[in-house]
Amino acid sequence: MNFSMIVYILAWVLRIEGISLLLPFICAIIYREHSSAAAILSVSAMSLVVGAVLTRKKPKKIAFYTREGFVIVAGCWLVLSLVGALPFYISGKIPHYIDAVFEIVSGFTTTGSSILSDVEALGKGLIFWRSFSHWMGGMGVLVLVLTVLPLGGGYNMMIMKAESPGPDVSKMVPRVADTAKALYKIYFVLTVICIFAFLLSGMPFFDALCIGFGTAGTGGFAIRNSGMADYSMFSQFLITIFMILFGINFNVYYLLQRRKWKDAFSSEEARTYLLIILCSTLFIAFNNLKEMGNGLLFALHHAFFTVGSIITTTGFSTLDYNHWAVPSQMVILFLMISGACAGSTGGGIKVSRLIILLKNMGKELHLIIHPEAIKRIRLEGKSLDYNVVRSVSTYLIAYCFVYIISIFLISFDGFDFTTNFSAISATFNNIGPGLAKVGPIENFSIYSPFSKAVMIFDMLAGRLEIFPMLILFSPKTWKRTN
Template sequence: MAPFFKSKAPRANIDFLVVLGVLGAFIFFMGFALLTPAIIDLVYGQNTWHSFLISAGIAFTVGGTLWYFFKPDHELRIREGFLIVSLTWFTLSIVGALPFVISGVLPSFTDAVFETMSGLTTTGSTILGGTTTDGFSNPLIEDIPKSFLFWRSLAHWLGGMGIIVLSLAILPLLGIGGMQLFQAESPGPTADKLTPRVQETAKLLWVVYLAFTAAEFLLLWAHPAMDWFEAINHAFSTLATGGFSTKNGSIETFNSAYIDWVIIIFMYIAGVNFAMHFRLFRGDTESFFSNREIRFYTLIIGIGVVIVSGSLWLVDNYDILEALRYGAFQVLAIVTTTGFGTDDYELWNSIGAFFLFLLFFTGGCAGSTGGGIKMMRWMVLIRNTGREIKQIMHPKAILPVRIGDQTISQNIQRTVLSFFILYIFIFATGAFIISLFGYDIMSSIGASIAAIGNIGPGWGDFGPTDNFAGLPYAAKWVLIMLMMVGRLEIFTVLIIFSPAFWRQ
């Protein structure tokens, strides 16, 4: 039987009923995710399970209704895919905020959405532990129930690989039209399908993701400073390159070199293309170690560790092993956009702090869970700049841009350049808007790059030991949108504001 409200008229460029139907499917799936923290609450007996149960009930009811009446009966098209992805991330942040509000853990709806969007986009910025502009005191991280600590980390983990990719992997609801969502959710400069079918691709990526999460969980749990709950939360946050911790002091609270180095290793892993991890698991070591992007990613991290650790050792008089430990941790945390902290980098010498600030404008590899400006884009920009210099000296020469043996088409070059210009423009606009609320230049810059880069901590009033609670509510909504734009790599969101997108 055909779904209700289906029109017999010729199909428009965007079928809004189809969009509602697929959006309902994701809201329905979110209901299952909301049930998991309720189980954690029953384990610890903190009596907050009802807030998750009510939220899950709302998600099941709304999502199920939309799916029942507007279930798609044809393949999704690219415009519908982009619209669904943007609406899904925003809508799921609203749904995911419900437990905070229903339980009273966060009295402000804006703060609840901020915390949830920060989780799903793997940003890691938090409003916990601070006072809002209207005088509400948000609880410290350690003071909120464990079910909510788990929900924050679970939101990271689901958002890391992409909740839409997860849905494609376990719910065969979208058929072949799911490829449009997969491309919109993973809009990097290169596409790397492991199998011809998007559903199988998503499953394989999630198998790799789950395997690494389990490995880190066991290694962290092996240390006496972490119980199983803290280990699973930090494993979720690390593999998602998120940064939410169960402690106000982040990883520094555990004061363990072992824990630091385990997380350093897995932050590096999370910043690598997961398709390359899959190939490595299959024994294709040549593809992994010869991959130019992984080499460039490792080189940037290596340079960062040498400069930052060296400055800590020579200028700030850290012990050489401590300098390496703290320097490597913060470099990995920023490059991969994880945002964990073991030291206050704002107190470092200017050399180390400035170089770390430059790393705020980098990111992981394409196909990783990291945010920011992916390494592949930087490689294309650098190679294109080199080509332009040679072209000036040899104006009649034909000089293609190559990365390894692969020639980069002009279309990709234009797309990368457009992305970079848009990224800087949106970042600068965000910083300008934050400055209008009375913040100094470093605080404004720090808040904007932390949001659009999905990094978490920023600079100034939003440094690694601070939070975002004191921002005016309007400013928080600006950062909420920046987090979503950054997570979906700009074009996915901005394209729906283009007049051409809506033109028949």
């Protein structure tokens, strides 16, 4: 285990976090929130100083392998969250540290679950930091690190594979550092377009900025106590469109940028993702015409927004879907688990994994009927390697294991099954709101500190594809090798 290299990269993450904290500090100064500004600046200064000291000298031995890559990813997200929670705690806006950690982990993992009943009481500076954490976590913090710290020797790819969502990660360009830059360039440009569109729809500048960060990162932190209900239907429609766009694999945008139109528009995962959105929207709208009232167009609008928000794991809400028909709530639970496309900012299992699992099931049924047949699983027009199929099956086993254990652990708080099941669904799949007592107009403050700790783990595990978090608990991970 190359501990010196792990500490070196952790320190670089601290430096980036310290610089990032200067943006909410400026925001707090502009709005004359002096106590929040002081808290933010102190944490920023601490991060920059500690990071600078620990990165002053690059380790002599830079080689590390897969397990170090996973430990680096998990460790960086933990450090990022533990430090990022300090401005909330030091300012006194969130008096309990575990609640502050829950809030910022929910931000960085683009979950959007909250323990706050009065969001606006945070003040503009901390609301900005809370929303900006979505944008930082959306594409991946270490992907950002790789744009400024190219390691060479193939080590970058180990980190990117451990952090990037989806069953497989491939380089878009020959060098991983260039891939990271290409991803962030697309991410940045789309975010700017998104914010500009919100401004044109009539949103105030601060709202457009923060909602833009949440939409781009598919995070879902609202900046008003009323959620998205105060904004115009046109603004809500634009939010829906951009949520869906950020839920598409960024490789598609790279192909469009390279003018490879045929490859971009032939994405099987993207087509399936859009088909799920269309079918779910129509079903929910017609299933809830009476509950929503105000006609078919109104029902379609809010069904479209909710479906777009849930499948992309953003978590914004315009209506309380706790009052919708039970079949519609079941569709919402499916969308929570399904998630968006691999290689996007969305969470959940990912549409590509669902496609692979269904095709693998079809293959097994075919082999039962025709034992001598040779049948390969294909995705995006390519035959999938056995290791990819195996990793998807292994992921599903780990996913179910963590899901069941988490529901069991939080059940000791005494809440009903729907509340507990949807709370884990919302946090583990990085959604935001759940159902029943953790629905769109509720929050997660009802849970005990222990249950919040379980959900903090789930949010990180869900964002990091489970294994980087699980590997921390294996004694073999920490054994030194010659």
